[in-house]
Amino acid sequence: MPEKAAGALRTIGELAQEIGRPQHILRYWETRFPQLRPLTRAGNRRYYRPEDVALVRRIHQLLSQEGYTIRGVQRLLAAERGGKAARAAAPAPAPAPASDPAALKAIRDSLDQALKDDSAGD
Template sequence: MAAAGEKAAGAFRTIGEVSRDTGLPQHILRYWETRFPQLRPLQRAGKRRYYRPEDVALVRRLDSLLNQEGYTVRGVQKLLASETRAAPVPAAPVPVAGAPVDAASLTSIRDLLATALAQN
């Protein structure tokens, strides 16, 4: 359980919260959204941004690559693109309409999804 004033680990974060947590200005986060297609926070009414935990992890990684490791924006774009191409997601088995679903097929689908999530 999160302490008073803190959000749960899986909770969405606003751009202000991500900015405070990472020490990055909000305009930098908005700029990165235009440069890195992998960074796509949810946008609600009024263009309010909500960052998922995986978005926050990507922001931290981008910050590390750009500000600590010395990559350029173009270099990080190439790095992320090569990682996406290098890790294809296996196709999930397609169930036949009306066919009974057994535990083994559900387990294999779960394992495929877990593998795909681990690669991202």
């Protein structure tokens, strides 16, 4: 059987076989990880998009190879999603006014010190 293209949808059977877990485990993960939402068609057939496949692979790795619990993976994924949302929602810092020589000197001095600290660590 030829390999599917990287962007092709995967059935639950194909994905379960790929990661070496039974299909019921993938269905269970869908109940525990709200980020995992495959497409469902008639007869509740599941089709996993490339981003779903990547998430399943990551969950599998965290659980089976890195020793996380289900709860630990839930927290990790929630923190990552929350961090991305916070970074996207945070306004960009206002630039220092170019006409304020004291602010520019403070920036220059902090950069100079950072370079000295960095070269001292080598």
